[in-house]
Amino acid sequence: MHNVKRQHLSEQVKKQRQLKDANKIKSYKALQSQVLQLKNEQQYNAETFKLSTDLLYLNPEFYTIWNYRRDIISNYYQKQLSKEELIEFFNKELGFIMMKLKEYPKVYWIWNHRVWILENHPQVDWEFELGIVSKLLTMDSRNFHGWHYRRFIISKLETSTGESLALREFDYTTEKINKDFSNFSAWHNRTKLIPILLNSKPTTRFESSLGFLKEELGYLKNAMYTDPQDQSVWIYLRWLLTSDIFIKTLDKDTYIGILEDELKNVKELNELETEDNGVENNWCLKTIVTIEGLLDKTKNETKFTDEIEKSLIRLKDIDPLRKNRYTYLSENYFK
Amino acid sequence: MSTERRPSIAERRSSTTTNTRPQFDSHLSTTNETIYNDGGNQQHGQGQGQFSTSRRPSVVPHLAGLEKPLPESIPEQCDVVIAGTGLVESILAAALAWQGSNVLHIDSNDHYGDNTATLTIDQIKNWVVKVNKNEIIGFKNALLYIPSGNELFKSKDFGLDLTPKILFAKSDLLSLLIKSRVYKYLEFLPLSSFHFFENDNFEKMSNTKQDIFTNQSLSLLTKRSLMKFIKFAIDWENQPQIWESYKKKPMEIFLNEQFKLEKPQIWELIFSIGLCNNLKINTPEALLRIKRYLISFDVYGNFPVMYSKYGGAGEISQGFCRSAAVAGTTYKLNTKLESFDPKNKIAKFSDNSRIRVNEQIILSPSQAPNNAQNIPKQEYEIQRLTVIVKKTCKEWFENGESASIVVFPSGSLSTNNSEAVQALIMSEETGITAPDTCVWYLSTTEKGLKGRHDLENALKKMENSILRESSDLNNEDELFDNGTGILNSVKLGQSFKDFVPKEKIQYLLKLYYIQKTSIPHADVVKPSIYKKNLDNNNNTSTENKDAPDNGVIYSTLPSSEISYDGIITAAKILYEKIVGSDDDFFDVDFEDDDENDENNGINNKNNDELAFDDDISETVEFADDMEL
Numbered sequence: 001m002h003n004v005k006r007q008h009l010s011e012q013v014k015k016q017r018q019l020k021d022a023n024k025i026k027s028y029k030a031l032q033s034q035v036l037q038l039k040n041e042q043q044y045n046a047e048t049f050k051l052s053t054d055l056l057y058l059n060p061e062f063y064t065i066w067n068y069r070r071d072i073i074s075n076y077y078q079k080q081l082s083k084e085e086l087i088e089f090f091n092k093e094l095g096f097i098m099m100k101l102k103e104y105p106k107v108y109w110i111w112n113h114r115v116w117i118l119e120n121h122p123q124v125d126w127e128f129e130l131g132i133v134s135k136l137l138t139m140d141s142r143n144f145h146g147w148h149y150r151r152f153i154i155s156k157l158e159t160s161t162g163e164s165l166a167l168r169e170f171d172y173t174t175e176k177i178n179k180d181f182s183n184f185s186a187w188h189n190r191t192k193l194i195p196i197l198l199n200s201k202p203t204t205r206f207e208s209s210l211g212f213l214k215e216e217l218g219y220l221k222n223a224m225y226t227d228p229q230d231q232s233v234w235i236y237l238r239w240l241l242t243s244d245i246f247i248k249t250l251d252k253d254t255y256i257g258i259l260e261d262e263l264k265n266v267k268e269l270n271e272l273e274t275e276d277n278g279v280e281n282n283w284c285l286k287t288i289v290t291i292e293g294l295l296d297k298t299k300n301e302t303k304f305t306d307e308i309e310k311s312l313i314r315l316k317d318i319d320p321l322r323k324n325r326y327t328y329l330s331e332n333y334f335k
Numbered sequence: 336m337s338t339e340r341r342p343s344i345a346e347r348r349s350s351t352t353t354n355t356r357p358q359f360d361s362h363l364s365t366t367n368e369t370i371y372n373d374g375g376n377q378q379h380g381q382g383q384g385q386f387s388t389s390r391r392p393s394v395v396p397h398l399a400g401l402e403k404p405l406p407e408s409i410p411e412q413c414d415v416v417i418a419g420t421g422l423v424e425s426i427l428a429a430a431l432a433w434q435g436s437n438v439l440h441i442d443s444n445d446h447y448g449d450n451t452a453t454l455t456i457d458q459i460k461n462w463v464v465k466v467n468k469n470e471i472i473g474f475k476n477a478l479l480y481i482p483s484g485n486e487l488f489k490s491k492d493f494g495l496d497l498t499p500k501i502l503f504a505k506s507d508l509l510s511l512l513i514k515s516r517v518y519k520y521l522e523f524l525p526l527s528s529f530h531f532f533e534n535d536n537f538e539k540m541s542n543t544k545q546d547i548f549t550n551q552s553l554s555l556l557t558k559r560s561l562m563k564f565i566k567f568a569i570d571w572e573n574q575p576q577i578w579e580s581y582k583k584k585p586m587e588i589f590l591n592e593q594f595k596l597e598k599p600q601i602w603e604l605i606f607s608i609g610l611c612n613n614l615k616i617n618t619p620e621a622l623l624r625i626k627r628y629l630i631s632f633d634v635y636g637n638f639p640v641m642y643s644k645y646g647g648a649g650e651i652s653q654g655f656c657r658s659a660a661v662a663g664t665t666y667k668l669n670t671k672l673e674s675f676d677p678k679n680k681i682a683k684f685s686d687n688s689r690i691r692v693n694e695q696i697i698l699s700p701s702q703a704p705n706n707a708q709n710i711p712k713q714e715y716e717i718q719r720l721t722v723i724v725k726k727t728c729k730e731w732f733e734n735g736e737s738a739s740i741v742v743f744p745s746g747s748l749s750t751n752n753s754e755a756v757q758a759l760i761m762s763e764e765t766g767i768t769a770p771d772t773c774v775w776y777l778s779t780t781e782k783g784l785k786g787r788h789d790l791e792n793a794l795k796k797m798e799n800s801i802l803r804e805s806s807d808l809n810n811e812d813e814l815f816d817n818g819t820g821i822l823n824s825v826k827l828g829q830s831f832k833d834f835v836p837k838e839k840i841q842y843l844l845k846l847y848y849i850q851k852t853s854i855p856h857a858d859v860v861k862p863s864i865y866k867k868n869l870d871n872n873n874n875t876s877t878e879n880k881d882a883p884d885n886g887v888i889y890s891t892l893p894s895s896e897i898s899y900d901g902i903i904t905a906a907k908i909l910y911e912k913i914v915g916s917d918d919d920f921f922d923v924d925f926e927d928d929d930e931n932d933e934n935n936g937i938n939n940k941n942n943d944e945l946a947f948d949d950d951i952s953e954t955v956e957f958a959d960d961m962e963l
Contacts, residue, residue, distance in 0.1 A: 178545065178548065178549045179545055180544070180545060181544075181545075181548055182544075221555060222548055222555065222558065223548055225555040225556070225558045225559040226544060226547050226548045226558045226559065226562050227544060227548075227562055228559070269559075272556075272559065276563065
């Protein structure tokens with residue numbers, strides 16, 4: 001976990017803990033084999049449901065048990081309960097999941113289970129779910145489970161109202177990025193929303209893909225200059241320059257113009273970085289290679305071949321961790 | 336290494352002291368009961384969550400036993416007498432008491448805190464009279480103005496600090512508050528608004544990556560330089576190649592030459608983030624001050640600074656006195672040292688009692704006996720102007736907060752000030768003032784009449800600003816930043832040159848005074864100034880053979896520093912002077928049963944929040960869509 005100090009325990013304390021844990025492990029193992037046994041026997045009833053709760057309290061990562069729990073719900077509760085009773089049951093289950101999520105916000109199976117419950121729930125309050133996920137993203141704006149879940153909720157809301165929420169969601173990503181632009185999830189969500197918005201053109205901002213692209217590149221330039229080491233910015237830039245949504249809507253010369261402007265811009269920043277740090281910025285250099293490759297490909301030329309080759313050699317030097325990737329790139333570049 | 340060291344008092348008397356140290360939690364049942372009568376006001380059950388930002392009913396325990404120490408007779412002997420219950424002295428008393436020394440802690444006042452006290456209005460009135468009769472060393476020229484018509488307010492609604500201070504979230508005092516568990520007696524609130532006055536405007540600072548990224552008025556190159564400097568400043572000590580040639584040069588020059596920053600950013604860094612007094616400050620000193628701000632960010636939340644509720648240094652010193660009392664220190668207020676005879680080590684007090692002092696007397700200059708001859712010269716001055724206004728001033732606070740800082744850098748006032756004026760704004764929620772009122776603490780290190788004019792001019796600017804900002808709130812769209820929807824201080828940034836206020840600020844109180852100290856301004860971290868001070872006092876000079884303060888060690892009066900920096904350093908140096916080493920300064924292991932408390936108080940906040948990074952998994956998700 002980030003930001004939580006690891007506890008260094010002395011040998012003695014470790015032994016004490018182990019002793020204390022021994023009993024816990026024993027009862028956990030007993031419960032586990034009991035539940036798995038019942039699962040094999042396809043026992044679906046209130047008693048087995050409770051046992052699955054107990055086991056998931058101890059180990060929420062045990063996805064087999066979440067699967068069993070769903071089997072119990074569909075084979076027992078969904079058959080036995082009236083609609084009213086079922087609503088109450090599902091609401092209770094949502095409460096249980098929420099409790100688990102607060103404790104373990106990064107466990108896939110808990111999120112999965114919530115989605116499944118909502119899909120089967122006879123009466124879901126989607127606005128409430130959106131509120132929950134917004135709260136979660138306020139506390140940890142980079143939890144990608146949260147972003148994924150958010151997209152799920154939004155699509156449900158859109159289906160139920162028939163109205164697109166893309167613009168509102170786009171503004172939401174802007175808000176999150178303004179708070180901290182080292183946020184892959186927010187940029188990523190942007191890549192999902194932009195094609196929708198450029199299609200539906202809800203405001204003048206999305207009238208022309210060229211206008212939008214230029215505005216977005218300006219926004220990104222701010223981030224590049226503020227922190228040239230932040231990789232999320234460079235990866236988003238690569239998406240903007242290579243996405244079909246732009247390539248297919250811009251005419252070739254305009255696209256080439258954009259690439260050339262951006263190449264100049266990144267080269268300038270790289271020079272500033274070199275001047276200050278005595279070494280090139282590897283993200284700048286990688287991006288330069290990418291843009292030069294795109295230019296050659298688009299123009300069907302080999303103008304930058306030598307320069308790319310040289311850049312890749314320098315990259316091996318300043319970014320030795322990825323040395324073999326650069327070797328691979330230069331070997332395969334002209335195939 | 337320890338062979339050179341003088342054995343500590345505890346070591347020398349180990350046979351008698353080993354079982355006298357009480358447990359932290361059991362003070363009601365130990366021998367301390369006679370001295371420290373808690374009056375049934377046990378507070379341990381409330382000791383959690385003091386770092387939360389939520390409001391709770393009075394968390395600060397009443398120091399019942401301390402407010403009225405039992406008037407029992409002073410014991411026959413003790414190890415250390417400390418006179419003055421200011422913050423440094425109170426920390427020292429607690430440190431010595433927990434180390435095992437037998438401490439008698441006295442104060443000539445009828446309240447705790449001495450020159451760092453938090454006072455009610457009635458206490459302020461008495462204090463002003465005493466200051467102007469020259470009865471209080473360390474303060475002079477007090478002026479008090481209380482207009483009539485405010486009879487509805489009670490004196491006890493207010494708790495004004497004589498030396499208001501803020502606490503950086505990463506600082507030695509905060510660490511000690513946690514380690515000593517004294518934080519349990521206190522409650523802290525966050526402060527993140529630092530306003531900066533320039534060209535008749537209040538500017539909001541850009542000091543985080545987020546601010547720099549979203550600030551429309553900064554050029555791309557400035558953004559880059561500023562961010563580069565901030566990254567450097569966090570680790571500046573390890574990069575001497577960058578600043579060493581500027582060791583004796585002003586910070587202003589360094590920032591301009593090495594980071595190509597320009598005036599607005601340089602000013603902001605030096606005056607707001609660094610809270611420096613003027614532009615003369617040298618590079619390393621300024622870097623130290625800027626770093627403390629930067630590393631304090633995000634320690635407990637999105638703010639660099641905290642302050643203790645219900646009063647600052649006065650509250651914290653009471654907390655330490657309480658801790659000292661728990662460890663066996665005897666307290667006696669209304670008691671002044673009359674004289675000390677270094678030969679037979681007998682101290683005499685104003686109530687005619689006497690005590691044999693086995694080790695040392697620590698004396699605050701403010702507590703010096705009549706006719707004292709050895710008081711260190713208090714050559715530095717701080718001018719303070721404290722006012723209470725009938726305004727909530729919420730326009731100056733970040734959402735959910737109740738205090739802010741306004742800095743008037745050199746040359747920003749109509750008086751063409753050369754020293755900065757710093758102002759700490761505290762509203763009703765800070766627990767120091769009545770509902771719908773606000774305290775403004777202004778201070779400057781400028782000397783003489785000029786300093787007073789600077790303070791008055793700054794007050795005028797603040798008056799105009801708050802009148803303007805609170806006058807046309809119907810114009811709400813101005814308050815929102817496009818896109819982010821975050822409340823920002825667009826309005827603070829608007830010039831109010833043409834603004835003619837329709838109303839006047841109403842004051843409940845205006846208090847002006849000069850505070851004196853022997854600690855040079857902005858020089859809080861160097862131990863040498865204390866050493867020199869101590870050495871001076873240690874030679875019982877032949878000239879003043881009969882001086883009543885021969886053989887005592889004088890502590891220092893509070894400095895001009897707006898943070899608590901330097902306080903622990905001072906306490907440690909005095910401690911070392913008495914014990915021989917500061918190795919065991921608050922080297923206390925509290926019982927393990929408090930382990931959970933600590934988790935509840937601070938760490939649990941993290942656990943409750945779903946705050947973990949996930950860069951790696953994010954990359955995977957993103958890369959999927961971004962394949963070239």
